[in-house]
Amino acid sequence: MTDITAAHPQDLTGRAALVTGASRGIGFAIAAQLLARGASVTITARKPDELAAAAERLAAAADADRVLALPGNAGSADAREEAVTRTVERFGNLAILVNNTGINPTYGALMDADLDAVRKTFDTNVVAALGFVQLAHKAWMGEHGGAVVNIASVAGIRSSGVIPAYGASKAALIRLTEELAWQLGPSIRVNAVAPAIVKTTFATALYAEGEEKVSAAYPMKRLGTPEDVAGLVAFLVSDAASWITGETVRVDGGILATGSLGSA
Numbered sequence: 001m002t003d004i005t006a007a008h009p010q011d012l013t014g015r016a017a018l019v020t021g022a023s024r025g026i027g028f029a030i031a032a033q034l035l036a037r038g039a040s041v042t043i044t045a046r047k048p049d050e051l052a053a054a055a056e057r058l059a060a061a062a063d064a065d066r067v068l069a070l071p072g073n074a075g076s077a078d079a080r081e082e083a084v085t086r087t088v089e090r091f092g093n094l095a096i097l098v099n100n101t102g103i104n105p106t107y108g109a110l111m112d113a114d115l116d117a118v119r120k121t122f123d124t125n126v127v128a129a130l131g132f133v134q135l136a137h138k139a140w141m142g143e144h145g146g147a148v149v150n151i152a153s154v155a156g157i158r159s160s161g162v163i164p165a166y167g168a169s170k171a172a173l174i175r176l177t178e179e180l181a182w183q184l185g186p187s188i189r190v191n192a193v194a195p196a197i198v199k200t201t202f203a204t205a206l207y208a209e210g211e212e213k214v215s216a217a218y219p220m221k222r223l224g225t226p227e228d229v230a231g232l233v234a235f236l237v238s239d240a241a242s243w244i245t246g247e248t249v250r251v252d253g254g255i256l257a258t259g260s261l262g263s264a
């Protein structure tokens, strides 16, 4: 029977989250959303000054005790270890992991793709995400449970022609999400989200031909905002999603429903 006196199922009070790549864009919006729902949050990014400024903005909106900023490259095993260890030390748990860091250094024809750049793309977008899950499992989730969300992309679901190596890496991340969900259930849930074009620094090249022109192909007639993605991630890590695992949820303004990926 429904318990009408229970706390809101999306309340995250007492849980600590690690959000990678969160000094701006989607990661920052996710961190803000998790904080607003009561979680404590560690954010990472490579550039220390931008990360510190982001942490200040988050602390001003929530409270400074619930925000920790740890500069580091997601591709570095040492940086991953530090982020996980210090999150547990500072907040006493690591119930939520959001693998948000993603890079896209190569565009266009795969026959011309620089293999070092492709390797780096897979290393950052897929291998580093697995590395974070391994560490979170060891440090906290293996014993106590938790929720992981990997930030994939519609480019991991349908070919774009424009960003194929990146798309292949996000497809691998989607498969990894399913494999992890199977191996880590029932105490750890692992899901992914697949955004279409969201207006961030990362995506500016994808709508360089004009935002109005690109968004015309979307049923929702606009591009995404970081907050569009953040609300979904906050739901997926919460108890409201307690029977959802191994899923990749599209948050794409309907673009995949059109059968095309527009210009991305």
Ligand SMILES: NC(=O)c1ccc[n+]([C@@H]2O[C@H](COP(=O)([O-])OP(=O)(O)OC[C@H]3O[C@@H](n4cnc5c(N)ncnc54)[C@H](OP(=O)(O)O)[C@@H]3O)[C@@H](O)[C@H]2O)c1
Residues within 6 Å of the ligand: 020, 021, 022, 023, 024, 025, 026, 027, 044, 045, 046, 047, 048, 050, 072, 073, 074, 075, 100, 101, 102, 103, 124, 151, 152, 153, 154, 194, 195, 196, 197, 198, 199, 200, 201, 202, 203
């Ligand atoms: N925007 C879109 O249209 C879109 C669509 C689908 C999926 N996505 C995915 O969403 C995620 C976030 O993208 P975004 O659009 O929010 O990008 P963004 O605005 O460029 O932000 C990226 C964030 O990640 C950090 N970062 C980048 N490389 C890193 C690394 N190697 N290690 C640690 N931190 C790193 C950046 O800070 P530093 O530069 O200081 O490291 C920044 O905080 C990515 O996984 C991307 O693939 C984006």
